[in-house]
Amino acid sequence: MSLTNTPDPEARAKVVKQDLDSVLHPIVQHRALEKAQLVITGGQGSTIVDADGTTYLDAMAGLWCVNIGYGRTELAQVAAEQMQQIAYYPHTAMNLPAAQLGEQINGLMGGGYHTYFVNSGSEANEAGFKIARQYAKHEFPGQFRFKTISRHYAYHGTTLATLAAGGMGDRKVKFEPYAGEFSHVVAPTCYRCPLGLTYPSCEVACAKAFEAAILAEGPNTVAEVIVEPIMSGVGIAVPPDEYHPMVEAICRKYDVLLHVDEVINGFGRTGKMFGHQHYGISPDIMAVAKGIVSAYLPIAATVVKNRVFESFLGEVAEEKQVMQVNTYGGHPVSAAVAVRNIEIMLEEKLPQRAAEMGAYLMAGLKERLWKHGVCGDVRGKGLLIGVELVTDRDSKVQLPSALVQGVVNFCRSNGVIVGRSGGGVRHSNTITFSPPLVITRSECDTLIDVMDKALSMTVATMAGKA
Ligand SMILES: Cc1ncc(COP(=O)(O)O)c(C=O)c1O
Numbered sequence: 264m265s266l267t268n269t270p271d272p273e274a275r276a277k278v279v280k281q282d283l284d285s286v287l288h289p290i291v292q293h294r295a296l297e298k299a300q301l302v303i304t305g306g307q308g309s310t311i312v313d314a315d316g317t318t319y320l321d322a323m324a325g326l327w328c329v330n331i332g333y334g335r336t337e338l339a340q341v342a343a344e345q346m347q348q349i350a351y352y353p354h355t356a357m358n359l360p361a362a363q364l365g366e367q368i369n370g371l372m373g374g375g376y377h378t379y380f381v382n383s384g385s386e387a388n389e390a391g392f393k394i395a396r397q398y399a400k401h402e403f404p405g406q407f408r409f410k411t412i413s414r415h416y417a418y419h420g421t422t423l424a425t426l427a428a429g430g431m432g433d434r435k436v437k438f439e440p441y442a443g444e445f446s447h448v449v450a451p452t453c454y455r456c457p458l459g460l461t462y463p464s465c466e467v468a469c470a471k472a473f474e475a476a477i478l479a480e481g482p483n484t485v486a487e488v489i490v491e492p493i494m495s496g497v498g499i500a501v502p503p504d505e506y507h508p509m510v511e512a513i514c515r516k517y518d519v520l521l522h523v524d525e526v527i528n529g530f531g532r533t534g535k536m537f538g539h540q541h542y543g544i545s546p547d548i549m550a551v552a553k554g555i556v557s558a559y560l561p562i563a564a565t566v567v568k569n570r571v572f573e574s575f576l577g578e579v580a581e582e583k584q585v586m587q588v589n590t591y592g593g594h595p596v597s598a599a600v601a602v603r604n605i606e607i608m609l610e611e612k613l614p615q616r617a618a619e620m621g622a623y624l625m626a627g628l629k630e631r632l633w634k635h636g637v638c639g640d641v642r643g644k645g646l647l648i649g650v651e652l653v654t655d656r657d658s659k660v661q662l663p664s665a666l667v668q669g670v671v672n673f674c675r676s677n678g679v680i681v682g683r684s685g686g687g688v689r690h691s692n693t694i695t696f697s698p699p700l701v702i703t704r705s706e707c708d709t710l711i712d713v714m715d716k717a718l719s720m721t722v723a724t725m726a727g728k729a
Contacts, residue, residue, distance in 0.1 A: 268305040270316030275302050278314065306333025309699045309706050311680075319675070322698045322710050323682045327495060327527045327647075328553035331607050332699035338559045338600050345599040354380060354593030361593035363602045368551070368566055371536050371605075376549075377572040379565045379585060380593040384526035384552035385420025388489070390565040391522045391548040392424055393587055395487035398520065401574045401583060406483040411522070412476050413489045414450040415457065416686045418496035419524055419550075428489055431496065433687045446480060448472035450494060451502035454640045454651060455659065455689065462503050469502075470509035477517050487520040487548065488513075492538030495527040498684030498693030499649030501642055507542035520547040520571070526563070527647070530554025531608055531700050534618030534645030541644065547571055557604045562597035613700040614645075620702055621645040627711040635718040637662055637725070646700055649684065649693040650714065652721070661692040666721055670694055673717040679710055 279300055288296060301319075305312040309332055311321045324330060345360060352358060365378040379394070381387050392411055399408035413419065415430040426434060427441035430450070435441070449457040451469045458468050477485050490510060494500035514521040523546035528538025532554060535541055539549075548571065552563035577583035591597075608614065625641060625648055632638040632650060639653035652662035652670065667683060671694065674681045682695035696710065 268312050268316075271314065275314035278302050308332045308334065309702045318678065320679045320698075320706055320709055322674075322696045322702075323680055324697055324699045325558055326553070327532070327682075327697040328558040330530050330532065330554040330700050331557040331604055331611075331613065332701040335557075335559070335604075335607065338603060341599050341603045342560065342596050345596045349595055351591075351594060351596075353588075353590065355588070358593065358595045358598070360595045360598035360602055364564075364598045364605075367602060367605050368564065372549075372566065375569050376566050377569065379567065380598070381563050381565060381589055382561045382591050382594075383420070383563050384524075384550060385422045385425045386589065387526065387550035387552055387563040387565045388419045388425045388428065388522075388524060389422055390587065391489070391550050392428065392487070394548060394565060394567060394571065394585065395520050395522060397586060398571050398574045399486045403483070403518075408484060408486040409444055410480055410485045411445050411487050411489055412473060412480070412485060412519075413445055413447050414494070415447050416450045416452065416497040416500075416690055417447075417489070417491060417494060417524075418685070419489060419491075420526075431685050431687070433685060433691075446476060448476045450497065450500060451506050452494070452497060452500045452690065453503065454642070467503055467505050467509055470506045470513070473510050474513045474516075477513065477519060482517040482519070485517065485519050487522045489522040489524060491524040491526075492528045492542065493533055493644055493647060495647060495695070495697070496684060497686040497690045498651060499643045499647055499695060501644055504542065507539065507544045511544045514547075522546065522548040522550070524550045526550055526552045527554075527697070530557075530605070531614035531617050532645055532647050532697065534614060534621055536614050538644075554608075555604070556597060556601040559604065560594075560597040560600050561591075562594060562601050608700075611701070617645040617700045620700075620704070620707060621648065623704060624648060624696070624702075624707040624710065627707060628714065631711050631715045632718055635715075635722055637666075637718055637721055643696075646696070646698055646702065648696040650696075651693045652718075653692070654725075661688065662721070664688075664691065666724065667692050667694070669724065670714075670717045670721055673720055674713050677713045677716065679713045681710075681714075 302314040304314045312318050368378050369376045396409050413428045417430040419425045419428045427445045430447045449469045523539050525537050529551045547568045549566040556562050629641045637652050640651040654660045671683050684693040
């Protein structure tokens, strides 16, 4: 049996039963899935199709990842050709597509980088932690630099170490305790400044917090700092322009590596190829995933500056090589598809398009949503945008969770998939948009329209309850 885009209720019902009987899904409650499911059978551009024939504008590009959009069948051709040539051999040897992809990434960074391939964003960050530790062992003998300093409300992945590095309590709490190699400073969530300050009189105290943390931990114990250029999961936190250069300067002062998480920001999402390029900083370690292959196959990478790479060079007997391996790293088929994905991005100037379409979408959201008192803030860069919902603009009290979820549900029942931030009571009241970079103006108009109606509905619901 196969599912096509022709509605087939019977076939769909079979899949739902098969799934509910035997599959354990990530992060969604199965009781909710029993009531409503998506069974996706197709997609084109920014649109996905359910087996019941319903189409949706996917304003989240799956999980912030299908950057070049759905339905690029030429990538199937690329994968098939590579599979026929050689499907797999471990990356202790070399292969053409992974070599090409490494060269491509190095070029996008302006040179001076080497790339270590893995399979997911979590692994890319985890490999980054390990590379930072091993680098410290090589470069600072006699010191014990192993700690990573991160930020409250950060998300860096789902493994135990990346969860520990993350700062989202609601994602972490079920798996505690963690080992404690990760400490956290305040995040640059300016709309709700954790320090109760206001920009610019704050003098970007949240960036200075890294120096205080490094000193408190002891500089000789700190291997690296990890930041996402624009924090995504917590509701799109765009820091002040000085923030990242200040953090970078602190890292340089204490010989601490700067590890930048570009898993969502990277590959055009924010209107430049990489999010950190807005801020003129130079990562020592960079994690990429998602947009690197627009999720057509799994592949991710930890990209390291040559000064880090060189620390791993030596005679065989010195045992300075990267002391880890993963079976699928540098997978030729995924790499071949990633290479073509990036070529498509460059040919179609998708980062530039994200900047232009993002500006259009953000302007439209501001213009149409501001009349609703529940619209507290509209912020973002490129096609990474959030609308923070409040009970009223002056108090900034977060809109209750059920009403925020009501907006997500309303959008879905009106044909638009939107996201919602995490971050517990303090931060889970932002509706997020991270559509394919090929989204059209008319699709942006649809999104704005549906959000406008969703907020009207929310205001009416609140009035009814008052
Ligand atoms: C910023 C960031 N880093 C890392 C990850 C982990 O990536 P993955 O889910 O591919 O392991 C994510 C996932 O959404 C992310 O948003």
